[in-house]
Amino acid sequence: MTTVHTNKLVEDYLRRLEQAAAPLARARRAELVAEIREHIDDALLEAGAADEVAVRNVLERLGPPEEIVAAAGPVQRRAGRLELAAMIALAVPFVGWTVGVALVAASRTWHGREKVIGIVLGLMPALIGLLVLMAAGGGSESAVPGEPVPVGTSPEAHSESSNGLGPIELFVLLGSFLAGPLAAVYLGTRLRHPSRPSELVSA
Amino acid sequence: MEPGGTRNSLSQLRRGAVEYCVLALLRGGERYGFELVRKLSEVDGLVTSEGTIYPLLTRLRRDELVTTFWRESENGPPRRYYQLTDGGREALAGFTEEWARFRDGVDGLLKQEGTR
Numbered sequence: 001m002t003t004v005h006t007n008k009l010v011e012d013y014l015r016r017l018e019q020a021a022a023p024l025a026r027a028r029r030a031e032l033v034a035e036i037r038e039h040i041d042d043a044l045l046e047a048g049a050a051d052e053v054a055v056r057n058v059l060e061r062l063g064p065p066e067e068i069v070a071a072a073g074p075v076q077r078r079a080g081r082l083e084l085a086a087m088i089a090l091a092v093p094f095v096g097w098t099v100g101v102a103l104v105a106a107s108r109t110w111h112g113r114e115k116v117i118g119i120v121l122g123l124m125p126a127l128i129g130l131l132v133l134m135a136a137g138g139g140s141e142s143a144v145p146g147e148p149v150p151v152g153t154s155p156e157a158h159s160e161s162s163n164g165l166g167p168i169e170l171f172v173l174l175g176s177f178l179a180g181p182l183a184a185v186y187l188g189t190r191l192r193h194p195s196r197p198s199e200l201v202s203a
Numbered sequence: 204m205e206p207g208g209t210r211n212s213l214s215q216l217r218r219g220a221v222e223y224c225v226l227a228l229l230r231g232g233e234r235y236g237f238e239l240v241r242k243l244s245e246v247d248g249l250v251t252s253e254g255t256i257y258p259l260l261t262r263l264r265r266d267e268l269v270t271t272f273w274r275e276s277e278n279g280p281p282r283r284y285y286q287l288t289d290g291g292r293e294a295l296a297g298f299t300e301e302w303a304r305f306r307d308g309v310d311g312l313l314k315q316e317g318t319r
Binding site: 028031032035036038039041042043045046061062063064065067068069070071072073 | 282
């Protein structure tokens with residue numbers, strides 16, 4: 001009764017539904033798709049026809065897949081494999097930061113603003129640290145080495161700053177190592193906040 | 204208020220009310236999903252997209268207002284049936300009372316606004 005063409009209409013619709021339902025837990029998503037498939041079968045049976053017009057009518061009455069998923073209300077977000085990998089990577093300096101940032105950007109679980117905050121948080125101190133190191137490196141080559149660090153007046157501080165690594169530089173460098181884990185923690189806690197699927201779609 | 208806002212708040216109102224309409228439909232005994240959806244969409248202006256009922260049924264089950272069980276059907280695969288729980292019955296009774304007050308209150312205001 002169903003032709004290849006009408007079958008394709010149904011399968012396309014169900015695929016769109018599955019994509020829209022990506023934020024839902026796997027079991028719920030499978031259940032929803034199965035229920036909608038059953039509904040389509042029942043409705044076609046009731047209509048007594050399965051031609052293109054009948055199929056289109058049934059799908060139209062069901063409504064857009066995105067609307068169906070939005071009716072599920074706020075969903076509890078979970079960290080998928082990608083999100084876990086991103087958070088672990090962010091805690092590892094340098095190579096990890098780069099990988100972590102790429103993974104965060106690719107994630108479909110975090111939305112726009114969270115991604116930006118996570119990435120900036122993870123990378124900013126590293127960038128600042130790099131700038132400070134470069135400035136310090138440039139500074140030690142020029143005439144005034146000990147000037148910018150009035151904090152510690154002990155001999156050690158002086159000897160350190162003459163190497164281009166004063167307390168401030170060390171602090172920034174240390175901070176940049178902590179910022180990755182901090183970004184990971186931030187992104188992790190955001191996952192505890194439920195989110196509407198529609199938010200994810202627009203992100 | 205922008206037109207989109209009106210539509211949005213109406214659809215929220217509708218969504219909230221439909222939940223209890225499902226419970227009301229189950230007062231007389233168990234029904235399966237498709238049956239519920241058909242009954243609801245027969246009511247004018249209640250359901251715009253039939254598909255949205257299914258996530259709602261899942262929510263009702265999660266909130267333990269309904270329970271589900273499977274039953275063989277004459278034609279085709281087994282069907283999932285929905286049944287009211289005691290909690291669902293209570294929630295429905297509470298809503299029925301609240302709704303009457305809410306409806307009368309809103310009606311009163313809407314009419315008053317017109318006669319000023």
